[in-house]
Amino acid sequence: MEAIVSSFPVYFDYQVQFTHGLFTKENFLLAEVIQQSIARPSKLLFVVEQEVADSHPMLPTAINDYCQYHGLRQCGPVLFIAGGEAIKNDSRQLQQIYQAINEHSICRHSYIVAVGGGALLDMVGFAAATAHRGIRLIRVPTTVLAQADSGVGVKNAINYFNKKNFLGCFAPPYAVLNDFDFLSSLNLRDWRAGMAEAVKVALIKDAEFFYYLQQQAQALSQRDLPSMQHLIQRCAALHVAHISGNGDPFEFGSSRPLDFGHWAAHKLEHLTTHRLRHGEAVAIGLALDSTYSYLAGYLAQSDWQQILTTLQDLGFALYAPELSQQLENLDHPLNIFHGLREFQEHLGGELTIMLLEKIGQGKEVHAVDIAVFQQAIALLREQSCKQVPEILSN
């Protein structure tokens, strides 16, 4: 019998904007992003991370005043939600968002404005993507990591069965508004941790950007804001260009270049029960996969050394003891290499791991040699004994 074939493109577009003082009255950015109709003003629901509100006590008032001044229809009071990865494990936070959407009749043409770090944006994004099959989401990332990386992409997720991002969907935001002023209230540890994804994307895509990071490493690590603004803009641009330009924004295939260093990072976050920040775990993952790339003969020694030095200059540790636990016992759930299997399972399809050929140029492989990885871990452990891992003492 004759089959019906359905084939169609869906067009997505969104903008990532950079600003200061997003909620000051004279800043028209948010007001301009909202599609207003005079007959039926769009509704806005604001969700703000509690820690951000604590650091910026005038923020809720500023939001109210901003909406009033620009004629935006704010629904209900600002909703405060805790931040951090733990909220992605707890469905009550998600339900609180659904509740507000229902209570204020937030529809598919209304806006949810989420202000916070990556975990909050992930969780609110999942609520927005699944209520009424998708409400417009405006992300206002407040951390280096979220402004440069996680907040500018097309993913959202919560954790389930104790597995990171087990539930989620691909749903591009309506807009991302990066306000650099939020960075002033970050503690040093979060300031630094966010830079790991910039090193990652530089290593696989942009040698020039890597050399910028190398040269500015001390300044960046010491909270130089202009350097950080450049880091965020370049990292976000590379991330977004990858999504738009790689032909597989919703990851139907197996290739995942942006996950360079991430198989070990995800497992390390879990093994350290989040003692390590995501960025700190990524930095160790980058060190590990770069070292493997060197030992496997893909990467020149000088490139490898520059990578490790730059990571250290940015304030990152290159090693955590959890890398070595049960190292010979491959079947043990606390063995780091379990992360390879979990990584493959989450992504599906063939194992595909990004390694490095040179600075600025990745190389995908479909098989790895565990013995060489064990050697890489030994090298990093040795190296770490020579240096106090400053970032972990914060």
Add this chain to the structure above:
Amino acid sequence: MEAIVSSFPVYFDYQVQFTHGLFTKENFLLAEVIQQSIARPSKLLFVVEQEVADSHPMLPTAINDYCQYHGLRQCGPVLFIAGGEAIKNDSRQLQQIYQAINEHSICRHSYIVAVGGGALLDMVGFAAATAHRGIRLIRVPTTVLAQADSGVGVKNAINYFNKKNFLGCFAPPYAVLNDFDFLSSLNLRDWRAGMAEAVKVALIKDAEFFYYLQQQAQALSQRDLPSMQHLIQRCAALHVAHISGNGDPFEFGSSRPLDFGHWAAHKLEHLTTHRLRHGEAVAIGLALDSTYSYLAGYLAQSDWQQILTTLQDLGFALYAPELSQQLENLDHPLNIFHGLREFQEHLGGELTIMLLEKIGQGKEVHAVDIAVFQQAIALLREQSCKQVPEILSN
């Protein structure tokens, strides 16, 4: 500061196939649809509606045998889940699917094969769309309604806050395999109820198809299988063509032509606490909106009469007492016109209602006259007194 603009298409495609004896060994359809790699056979998780399994007791064995014969990697035993709209209210069913996905390490390149009616497909589809950000879903619809309409589209959903489809997302299936043999076990009521969506799509898009339904109404109502196969194929083709061809498959805009008759239908399902099947409620919704179209001067009287007669010949009632309750009391939650507001809220944006200009040709309006709707309800009530609503006595 310079903005980053991200703009990209995502390409989707899927096939809707028609067959008999899908799980007999000599049928290669399912085996051909699965992308097999010899190195790493794809996993399949089967979810079957309990009522379907009860009517086809050999089905689980047939599925096992089929997988074995065709070298498909079936994971775990077939999972049996109750069907019907009620399962969309109960998160335990959803969790059971997530549990199986986790237990059997079903990844983004694995397949979930869902066998059942529209509600089961909706719920399993939501699980598949949200686990690991999207697992491949093969729908095997077993009812007229699901084969012709709900099972061939791009939506999935569950209910929340007692609101139909409050949670969901747009996620095209990997494939839809319509096996006509499942229709033999439908009871007469479900057989008939499924035809309402065919009348709907014929009325707004295809006059010739409407005249086919008019001419075959008695045969269709008396379970003539060849007529029904034609109905399903044509209805599915029109539905899919609309999704692929209208330029807005994920409904970012406000236009929703396929929702002709549905604002009242959704509300009636709720008001009758699902005494009415979805298709039965849609038939009443079609009668109501056609009558309004006639009274408002859009639709010729002869067209209007042919519509009502055809619906009745197909075995549909044109009226339910819940249409009239609290009819003058517009603020009462049991008033049918609350459905207009709920419809708008779910879809978002401007109120957009599809009416009829003539048979085969819809007409969108953005405002309606409640007094004319009240008159339409009175007319349908009058008409219904002249005829025993056979379908409700089943």
